[in-house]
Amino acid sequence: VLAAPAIAQTNPKITWRLTSSFPKGLDTIYGGADTFSKYLSEATDGNFQIQPFAAGELVPGLQAADAVSAGTVEACHTVAYYYWGKDPTWALPSAVPFALNARGMNAWHYHGGGIDLANAFFGQHNIVAFPGGNTGVQMGGWFRKEIKTVADLSGLKFRIGGFAGAIVSKLGVIPQQIAGGEIYQALEKGTIDAAEWVGPYDDEKLGFQKVAPYYYYPGFWEGGPTVHLMFNKAKFEELPANYKSLVRTAAQATDANMLQKYDYVNPMAIKKLVAAGAQLRPFSPEILNACFDAAQETYAELVSSNENFKTIWESIIAFRKEHFLWQQVAEFTNDTFMMQLQRAGKLG
């Protein structure tokens, strides 16, 4: 038989736009879109271009997925929980209270069927999505006064995101929606009592410690939030096979890269914040347990009323209990010993 002739494949010229939900000032999370774009462009000699735009340049930040769903923009970089108001199922592949940490989330996405389960849902909205970043667990936010008991939550005006806000509202918190640029002034004036933003690296730029010095942790509603790269499904399906694969590979690398960067920059930032007056405070066991119970109540309601939610949530929690069992063995013990050495000043 004759060998098939060698055909030199070309990388076809494709130019897409990507709308980010983030301002450029959040260079680590916004930067995920730049990283992804660079990986694609470089691997194709500049033929596959996805140009990132900051929140508001093309579309408001919180409407990024809507624009992709409608096909007015080919791609976006966003957090799926922003869209929980349409259906709380949106929140599950990103972050919900007391779910997985970053490593657990990634294990579930890539090897526990998470990416496929999420796309079965996103597909109903003409979207194909891949994980495209993770911040690691976030901080719990900045509080003007210490909060110690569940009673302290009552009437607390707290700037906190959608789905998590709905859960803590069961404990008397009054969730507030305020754009990032207005938080400082609202805290200063006392219009709000507390605000969560991201973690030390991003928070440090905004100087919250000057007006709300109590910096609580952990942000239990975002144990390891996944940021998604989303694509209009019809546009994605039109890509040649090599570009489809490259998108997945570049997204997986981008996803890892964001967490790697946060893990590198957060330690320096937390030290700066403490030096500048931030007072670190853990949430009390009483508050954590009450919030967990409130979350469980919400999950039970949603599982019984929302089939999409049920399917994905049951997959997450089946893995969650195994993940936090295994993490107790080698990882936790190793980290604990290393932290003891750190506290004893033995790590140099």
Added chain:
Amino acid sequence: VLAAPAIAQTNPKITWRLTSSFPKGLDTIYGGADTFSKYLSEATDGNFQIQPFAAGELVPGLQAADAVSAGTVEACHTVAYYYWGKDPTWALPSAVPFALNARGMNAWHYHGGGIDLANAFFGQHNIVAFPGGNTGVQMGGWFRKEIKTVADLSGLKFRIGGFAGAIVSKLGVIPQQIAGGEIYQALEKGTIDAAEWVGPYDDEKLGFQKVAPYYYYPGFWEGGPTVHLMFNKAKFEELPANYKSLVRTAAQATDANMLQKYDYVNPMAIKKLVAAGAQLRPFSPEILNACFDAAQETYAELVSSNENFKTIWESIIAFRKEHFLWQQVAEFTNDTFMMQLQRAGKLG
């Protein structure tokens, strides 16, 4: 001015071989080479082929980097600490006792200058390398008898890898070199007293619990070991720019993917092992502290005698103390609470 004419770039046909240090039976760690090869091939329509070979098919597993250095094989997938006998500096970009965990290691590699520092060293051996996998912290191994004190280590015949073996030998351990396939029989006969392999998923296939039931943790000599993809430097430099970038992107995705897979499969495996009779045991604080002191002594010696070692080690430890400070705040607190819920049976 006239625009430059659009030139359709092609993906040139390149076929390389990659020699793995691992047998195919270790499907997660060996599988990293398959993943990498698939990502490259798919993204280039099959034009950039890197064919993986298992340990021994082309080159013995522990000589993979030598073959790449000499240019007899273009690429390998290996653990750099295998080559510590040439120079202990080789061990640093992979794993040494009491260094970083997986997230810390990745933060240092990608954003703390680790990849460049490692390549300044690997370049002296005609090698360019990128992280291409991580197992997460390993287990401490299988012991025929319980060990509780440093005195119990004296004369202990322990199958443990090179650099870590040299350190624990300071405490009386007699390190043993035995190929994976012969460990079971050696433990059964009592030729050796203990053996470390990888972690639950890989260990479970070998049935060690039947002959050495005490399964110790953590494997403090591999807090988050990096597996490397290495390339002959001259061959790598000949690649077109788009392939060079694609190699880096695919390696970063492969690196993440291996940890993601281990994190998904280890929980099920640890449960099976315990059900089959494995007795989980943490190393005692006495043993951990004595091993840390022995490691510190070794590091001090090497820093004063080996300029390459000094440069890389000082970069790692400068980040290590910051990493384990920050990890104590939100991550540790969040994980601790989730583990408490797991132990209380509240995670479903």
